[in-house]
Amino acid sequence: MKGDPVSSLFSSSAATAGSHGDGAHGAGAHSAEGRDPLALAPADRAWVDARLASLSTEEKVGQLFVLSSIGDDIEEIARHCALGVGGVHRFPGHDLEKAWAATHAVFERSAVPPLVSGDIEGGSLSHFYASPVPNQLGLAAANDLALSRAMARVIASESRAMGFNWTFSPVVDINANFRNPVVGTRSYGSQVDTIIAQARVLIEELQAQGIAASAKHWPGDGYDDRDQHLVTTVNPLSMAAWEAGFGRIYRAMIESGVMAVMSAHIALPDYIRARDPDAGREAFRPASLSRALNLDLLRGELGFRGLIVSDATAMGGLNSWCDRAEAVPAVIENGCDVFLFSRDGAGDKRLMLDGLRKGWLSEARLEAAVEKVLCLKARLGLHRRTPEDLLPPIATAREALRRPENLALAEAANQRAITLVKDTQALLPLDPLRQRRVVVMVEEGWNFVSGALPRECETFLDELRARGFEVRLYDAETPPSRADADLLIYLIGQEATPAIAQIHIDWIKLHGGSRKAMLRFNTALPTLMVSLGQPYYLFDAPEIATYVNGYSGIASVQRGVVARLVGEAPFTGVSPVDPFCGLEQARY
Template identity: 30%
Template sequence: MNRLLPTNKALKQLSLSEKVGQLFMPAAFINDTEEEIQQLEKLISEHHVGGLCFFHSRASAATNFEGKKKIVVNENSFETLKNLIKRYQKAATYPLLISIDAEWGLAMRIENTPQYPYAITLGANKDNKDLVFKVGQNIAKDCKAAGIHWNLSPVVDVNVNPNNPVIGYRSFGDDKEQVITLAKAFVKGTQSEGILTSIKHFPGHGDTATDSHLGLPVIEKTKAELLETELYPFQKLIDEGVDSVMVGHLSVPVLTTSPEIPSSINKDIITDVLRHEMGFDGVVISDALNMHAVSKNYPMKGELEWLAFNAGNDVLCFAEHIEEGIQCILKNASEAQINKSIERIWKLKAKAISEVDSTLELTDPSALNKQIAERSITLHNGTAQGIEHFRTTNFCTLTLKRFTTDQTNQDIVKNVMAMRKEIENETEILLLLTPPQIKPTNNFGFLQEEIDFVNDLITTKKVVLYHFGNPYALQSFKTDKTTATVIAYQNFKEFQDVATAHFMGTLEAKGKLPVKLN
């Protein structure tokens, strides 16, 4: 890898168009074709882009999920990632800053890599601070092993809206103080391994009912309300010192004279509120500029990139029109404006970029995940005594989950009918429930027949329910009518083992649901 110039030298040595190239952080995909890889290498060498943000594949990029494109499975994904990073670094004149969204580990983007629990799971126990530090630390070690410098995490949105389609399980909860405590622990753990972080999604995406990948969420709150909740964690973490802030695509009328312009490209919000009022002088990175909340309104290539830069973003993440964007910024920006951003970016590079140690191995999440499982398991309804009494009955165990990904709706309905028959004469049911998906679209993947079946069980029999997944999925079920409902949050083996120990009475449930359910 080329050595990084000192900041003062870079400011003198780089041409203006090279400096503007450094603002861009296009997406890189581990499942690209050789032709696509070569196109990106050409882009890096010809336009001097400053960094890359890694994703799994073009089909799984968030704005495509409504397109139902088939996602390729890459068994050798981690090696592919490492090799691509080496190739792209080789194509660069100046070292690239490599980033990824690894909120719960590289597994968020790269399969067959370590996965740690979601933020909502970590938020289920306020004593998890030491474990959250370790989660940040371990994820940072995995980033280092890959050649990644910048983990675009943690989410510091306070998830106060149970219908939030995009944050939900990615937030530490609806208690702002808890969000700050755990986000701080995650940041410190990450920094302990020399990896950069980015708090997101400014000015706060926790009280939205629209997915900004697909549309523009509007937050109709007073300035006082925003200072009280949404902006509060950002201010506290900025005061502590953070590497960067990612700005989300949100409409926040009270913070701007142009509410139709999303926060991610809004000067009132980035320059006036974040920079001046809140005193943040670090790197500001845009949320992905291909997201439909912004991209569909700016069809002229390069215009969106210029607007994002002019609003106060230093790094233009997932910018799709780099050549045109560079020209547009060169035409419209002052040299002082460009230099200010380059100075910030270069200092960040200097902090994070070092020689890659190829001997580093991926972490083993098992022991840490078990500790988190033990501290987070939550008795949501009912009592330990109720479960103890239930254990002495002649109960029947029923597992409701998807066993393969290619089951048709017809297969699933047939399966439900078979289960109905199977438990016809049973009176006590131990129900193990795993939602088919983590995101809330289409009832977390449950068919209406499955929801009706579970609710029929709950209302006609004695049910002890163990839930392995996003707790918001429980909003479809009559959990108040169960003998007991226990939330295990994840379907990892460690969480299943802990749930078994809890049911057998050898482990106490110490967790508390960190959000309110409808």
């Protein structure tokens, strides 16, 4: 596209892939040591051995934990660091200086160089002070690996400027079941080849800049209707089907040198039953507690030599399986190297030590897990980096964030993803001369994650008004009609988020009552629907004849959607999933 700012920003990306940072940071290239992503130089290996030998049993147990920091509470971080944790996961707030100070406290108060992790997934999870980048489904819809690589460089450079050295991404789940509520916009879609290609780019660029990547959610999400945050979910595939999908994906991630894999609260019963046909309930043991899935399948059969981190241990999918006193040591004993999150860090550390004393956690597994943690730190060069390299001064960080070229790239990427799914009524382009009076019905959605970008629709409304449309919000007491409106727009803003339970249009809430939920305006009034989140709302609204997926509710997407609705720019997105949900009815 002529004048496209993206082209000039990453035209040489293929030639420079993996060229960032020094040798301590690079993990894109395969070593001669057998694709070991944590392979170390002799001096770094010596540091690991010396550190491991110097730690007391209690200090080793502390290194197993990565605890979450909600907001920028330095007192909370002090409590975590006093436990000698291996790392802190940051959910920063919206104030850059407070966020920087909180991360600085992690480094300042840790006796062993700490891992500082984040859920760096883009979309509404973009940090408030960073460039608002597309979520994974949006990147897949943009359908341009060079663009994805350029965005990955922005993500890596801005994340490193704020002290992150580990991210729990990419999500490599297969968005196969449109009813799955938590994969959705966090995934690269339903095609295995697309998932592999996009995830490789992110892994290469992140790890080239000293940020460890994590492929998740082992052994694979996207087929169950449910969310592992609420219940132990099930990967229902036969092992032949699993090998053709998730097996290919995880082997490709391992080949790409991914440093970590996140073991989730998801069962893979076909693998267990192949080993024990009478497994019964054990077939549904979550991977986070499964020696068979972590040590036999992931490490043994797939050959993964990096670090295995559990998914968050406060989630229902873990805690519904067994008592907490049993679960805490079992996470490590059954193959995870890092115990992620806790509602009571001190209490869970005591349970880990109790499990060690009772023999529920073996000395061998404790040693192996702590060694992996230290190897990851050494592979990232944390023990050799200066304090300012671990976390640049606030002025330096501010200069690295939201640079004009990064914002321009993110704006272009977000807008390139926007997908026209259908316009069977030939409604577009909109014109204020024909459709001057516009009623907008808004469902902004919400996000479970602390620190997520604020949800708003004012950008969309302002963009319409700037083009001469008279815009008002839907009033349930005076529903729109031909007499007072020329166009009705449904604006749905729900991205995938934990604990949402299901994807659906809440007609009762949207229309303002249970009886009004049955109203349908499309036969009386030109109507279109825009999703600024999940791509599957045609399942509940197949009668909507004009439908657009924007994948994220951030402001640049809203601006881009309006520009395309009025014909100022073309729709270029390619849907990474079936937006018709397998329904012929939804195509018309």
